[in-house]
Amino acid sequence: MSDFRGTQGTRGSHGSHRAGKRRAWRAGAPRGALVAGAVVAIATATTVTVAAWPDPAGQSGAPAATSPASSSSAAASARAGGAPDDAKPPAPAVSPTRPVTGAPRTIPFVREVRTTGRGTGWRPSATTRVVVAAGSEAALADEGRLLASELKRGYAQGVAARPGDVELAMGGAADASAPESYTVTTRGGRVRITGGDQAGVFYGTRTLKQAVRSGGGLADGVLRDAPAKPRRGFALDTARKHFDAAWIEDRIREMGDLKLNEFGLHFSDDQGFRIASASHPEIVSKDHLTKAEIRRILALAASRHIRVIPEIDSPGHLGAVIAAHPGLQLRSVSGKPSRGAVDIADPKAARIVDELLGEYAELFPGAYWHLGGDEYRALTVSDPEATYPKLAAEAKRKYGPRARVQDLATGWLNDRAKAVGRHGKTDIRAWNDGYFEGGVVDAPKSREVAYWTGKEIGARKPQEYLREGRKVLNVNDEYLYYVLGEPNTFQYPTGRRIYDEWTPRVLRHSESVPARYDAQITGGQFAVWCDYSNAQTQQQVARGVRLPLRAVAQKLWDERRPGLSWDGFKGLAGELE
Numbered sequence: 400m401s402d403f404r405g406t407q408g409t410r411g412s413h414g415s416h417r418a419g420k421r422r423a424w425r426a427g428a429p430r431g432a433l434v435a436g437a438v439v440a441i442a443t444a445t446t447v448t449v450a451a452w453p454d455p456a457g458q459s460g461a462p463a464a465t466s467p468a469s470s471s472s473a474a475a476s477a478r479a480g481g482a483p484d485d486a487k488p489p490a491p492a493v494s495p496t497r498p499v500t501g502a503p504r505t506i507p508f509v510r511e512v513r514t515t516g517r518g519t520g521w522r523p524s525a526t527t528r529v530v531v532a533a534g535s536e537a538a539l540a541d542e543g544r545l546l547a548s549e550l551k552r553g554y555a556q557g558v559a560a561r562p563g564d565v566e567l568a569m570g571g572a573a574d575a576s577a578p579e580s581y582t583v584t585t586r587g588g589r590v591r592i593t594g595g596d597q598a599g600v601f602y603g604t605r606t607l608k609q610a611v612r613s614g615g616g617l618a619d620g621v622l623r624d625a626p627a628k629p630r631r632g633f634a635l636d637t638a639r640k641h642f643d644a645a646w647i648e649d650r651i652r653e654m655g656d657l658k659l660n661e662f663g664l665h666f667s668d669d670q671g672f673r674i675a676s677a678s679h680p681e682i683v684s685k686d687h688l689t690k691a692e693i694r695r696i697l698a699l700a701a702s703r704h705i706r707v708i709p710e711i712d713s714p715g716h717l718g719a720v721i722a723a724h725p726g727l728q729l730r731s732v733s734g735k736p737s738r739g740a741v742d743i744a745d746p747k748a749a750r751i752v753d754e755l756l757g758e759y760a761e762l763f764p765g766a767y768w769h770l771g772g773d774e775y776r777a778l779t780v781s782d783p784e785a786t787y788p789k790l791a792a793e794a795k796r797k798y799g800p801r802a803r804v805q806d807l808a809t810g811w812l813n814d815r816a817k818a819v820g821r822h823g824k825t826d827i828r829a830w831n832d833g834y835f836e837g838g839v840v841d842a843p844k845s846r847e848v849a850y851w852t853g854k855e856i857g858a859r860k861p862q863e864y865l866r867e868g869r870k871v872l873n874v875n876d877e878y879l880y881y882v883l884g885e886p887n888t889f890q891y892p893t894g895r896r897i898y899d900e901w902t903p904r905v906l907r908h909s910e911s912v913p914a915r916y917d918a919q920i921t922g923g924q925f926a927v928w929c930d931y932s933n934a935q936t937q938q939q940v941a942r943g944v945r946l947p948l949r950a951v952a953q954k955l956w957d958e959r960r961p962g963l964s965w966d967g968f969k970g971l972a973g974e975l976e
Contacts, residue, residue, distance in 0.1 A: 499618045503610035504971055506949050507658060507956035508963075514620035521585050522616035523550050524563050531556035532568035538597055539567045541702055546604045550611070562588040565607065567600055569593070579660075580625035583607065585617045598704040599625075602658050609656070613974045626658065628903055630872055630922030631955040632708075633948060634663030638719070639670040640883065640929035641686035646937045648699050655703030656975075657952035662700055663769065663924060665710045667755075669718025669739040670932070674762075678754045681723040690762060697764065708828075709763045712771025713752050714743045714811050720751060727751070729777060731786050737776035743811045744793035753818040760822035768824040769849070772812050772833020777804055779855070798839050806840040808833070813842065828872060831864065844868055847921065852876045853907040861906035865916040873903050873923035879951065881944055884931025892925075894946030895965045901950075902958040925951045946972060 499520030502512040529547040531539045536556045546565065547554035560566035570593060581594040581603035592603035606624065610617050633654055635642060651662060666673040671684040674693060688696075700707050718739040721728045727748045729740040741748040760768065777787045783804035784791040794807040816827050828847035832855055848864045851874040864871055873879070878901045882889040903920045904911045912920075925948055927940060935943065949972050953961065961968065 497615075499614060499616040501614075501618055503606060503617060503622065504613035504974065505606050505609040506968075506972060506975060507953045508961070509606060509622050509624050510957055511623040512620070513622075514618045518586070518619035519588075520616055520618040521563075521588060521590050523552060523611060526561075527563045527565065528553040528555050528561070530554075530558060530560045530564050530566045532560070532566055533557045535567065535569045538569050539600055542597065542601050542604055543567050545702065546608065549608055560589055560591070565590045565592065567592050567604070569597070569600065570595075577625040578629065579658075580623070581606075582624075583617065583622040585619050585621075590617060598660070601655075601704050605656050605658060609975050613971065626956045627958050628920070628922035628955045630661055630924070631659045631952065632661030632663055632872075632922065632924035633659055633944075633951075634665060634874075634924050634926040636665045636668070636926070636928045637671075637673045637688070638666055638668030638716075638929075640932035641671070641673055641684070642937055642940075644688055644692040644696060646941070647696055649941070651696065651699050651703060651705060653948070654705055657949060658956060659948075659952055660705050661767075661922075661924065662705050662707045663710060663926070664707055665712065665769075667711045667719060668716045672719040674759070676755065676758060678758045679720075679723070679751065682720050684719065693762060706765050706767055707763060708767040708769050709759055710769035710771055711752070711755055711759065712769075712773065713741070713815060714748070714808065715740045715773065715775040716771060717741050717752070720755075724751060729787070729790075732788055739774075740776040742789070743777075743807055744789050749811070749814065752815065756815060756818045757822060760819045760824055766824055766826040768816075768819045768827050770812050770815050770819075770827060770829040770833070772808075773830035773851075774832065774855075775808055778808060778832075778835075802839050805835040806838045809835060809838060809840040809842055813840070816843075816846070831861075831871075832858065834859075834864065834869075836863065847872055849874050849924070850906050851880070851926075861912055862916070865912060865919050868919075870919055870921050871906065871916075872921050873906050874926055875901070875906055875908075875923075877908050878905070879923065879925045881925070881927045881940075881947065883927075883929045883940070884934035886930045891943060892947050894948075894950040894969070897947055897950035897954065898961065898965050898968060902954055904958075923951060923955050 498518070499522060500516075501514065503509060527550065529543050529550065529552060531543040533556075540556060543556065544554055546567075550565075566589065568591065578596055579594075579598045579602060581592060581599040583603050583606060584591045584593075590607060592600055592607065594600035594603055602624065603622075606622065607617065633650065635647070635650070637647075654660075654662065666688075671686075672682045673684055673687045675687055675689050676683050697707055716739050717727075721739070721741065724747075727741045727745060729737040729742045731737065741752070743749070777783050777790055780786045787804060790804045790807055794802040794804055794810075797810060798806050812829055812833055816824075819827070826847075827845075828849050829842070831848050831850040832852070834842050834848060836859065844867065847870045849872045850861050850864065852858065853860060854876075861871060876889075878892055878897050880889060881892055885891060900909065902911065903923050904914070904917060906912055906920070925944070927944060946969060950968070953968070963971070
């Protein structure tokens with residue numbers, strides 16, 4: 400989250416969490432070209448063979464291509480103002496009769512590329528159709544219609560594909576081994592995209608869409624691709640700053656093209672509550688999203704195979720609820736109120752929170768839920784039991800004479816998990832500072848740890864959660880926190896630093912955990928926190944996250960050191976706009 404416990408500033412939604420000193424990014428020197436030919440493949444830890452991205456300079460026999468680095472420089476010199484990371488070169492001019500050669504230029508990079516070196520490849524023509532194969536109509540009609548509209552070509556289903564067409568189909572032994580995997584076969588002037596599931600086929604269409612944008616089409620051959628990590632996300636703090644539905648929908652479309660599959664929605668905090676409520680309308684901020692707007696966002700996300708994961712953070716960060724119900728606020732032994740924290744010894748606090756959880760668990764589909772659990776003020780002092788004796792007494796009453804305030808807080812989250820569990824939410828996560836060691840009450844091992852900071856009082860290292868056998872999601876505030884206004888020594892993350900330095904195993908500061916824990920790290924999430932809500936406009940936020948989000952998408956799809964330099968990657972991002 401962003402409120403760094405230990406400081407009393409706004410939670411900078413994970414803004415505070417970010418109180419650690421940032422290291423300046425290290426500008427990595429451009430890397431040498433990787434061999435690109437008929438087959439370029441590198442074995443990975445998964446069963447998928449992968450191809451490293453060829454250097455744009457065309458060395459070692461690589462097919463000639465427009466240099467993303469030079470395109471980026473041209474765009475930057477033509478642009479007035481704006482961050483240098485926002486270079487957007489024009490799409491390359493391509494002759495409709497020129498053969499397509501080489502690997503497709505996409506973000507994220509395709510992991511395995513096998514080109515035949517023969518044939519002219521495929522380009523969309525006036526007669527091209529997107530065809531959903533017979534037997535796959537029910538599963539892939541939406542994907543087919545979307546691609547047809549993007550290519551501005553015809554759509555058909557249940558008929559034979561002709562030369563020039565793009566065919567989508569479910570199944571195939573090559574695709575069944577991994578979720579979200581896909582195969583693209585280009586032969587005889589047509590393209591066939593298959594996948595082990597609908598998401599895989601959708602990602603294949605994203606590869607084709609980007610290949611058309613960057614190079615005009617696809618070379619003859621076979622592409623095989625699958626993600627390294629199953630959870631690839633972007634999270635937005637709408638509680639501190641209202642973002643309109645159209646802006647969010649644009650980010651959903653952007654995420655889909657980058658093969659990201661989780662959108663975290665933090666809509667309740669001290670500064671605001673941003674979705675309409677029937678159970679407690681008194682807590683809703685003036686600027687908010689209607690439920691009709693949320694349903695449209697959910698429908699768009701589903702069409703891009705993105706799950707939306709809502710978060711009502713508790714027992715801290717409930718200032719919007721407390722503003723309407725001041726009697727729920729936690730107070731110390733001296734009577735000092737604790738900002739944003741409810742009194743978890745008061746059953747009325749649990750009742751109101753559970754009513755909200757039930758209402759929104761019905762609004763948001765799926766099994767996913769974020770409980771929050773971070774920066775509860777009672778646990779940021781040196782002696783919680785002495786400072787909050789009411790909580791200490793309730794802990795002992797509920798859990799026995801050895802129980803402490805941390806046990807009461809753990810029990811609170813466990814009870815909230817049961818509340819959303821009654822509505823089918825079984826895939827649940829909480830922030831890492833909502834898990835405690837040495838208590839008499841524990842969080843279930845099945846609950847995912849969203850690890851965002853190691854800077855708080857008593858912060859535990861990531862390895863401790865991993866040694867307990869827990870799944871961990873990487874939300875490292877050193878690299879993945881975009882905090883408006885840059886409070887508490889936060890600096891806006893750069894795409895370059897993520898691209899050159901970060902991997903999913905870099906969970907805390909710039910330290911990487913041992914490779915033996917890789918399977919427990921489910922993925923990562925880039926997060927926008929709005930500590931100073933007026934520091935940037937919606938448009939500035941969209942521009943600011945553009946390249947960092949692309950770098951994160953690349954490293955979650957394939958965490959290995961890329962073969963393309965940062966300047967080349969930045970130029971490629973511009974080509975694909």
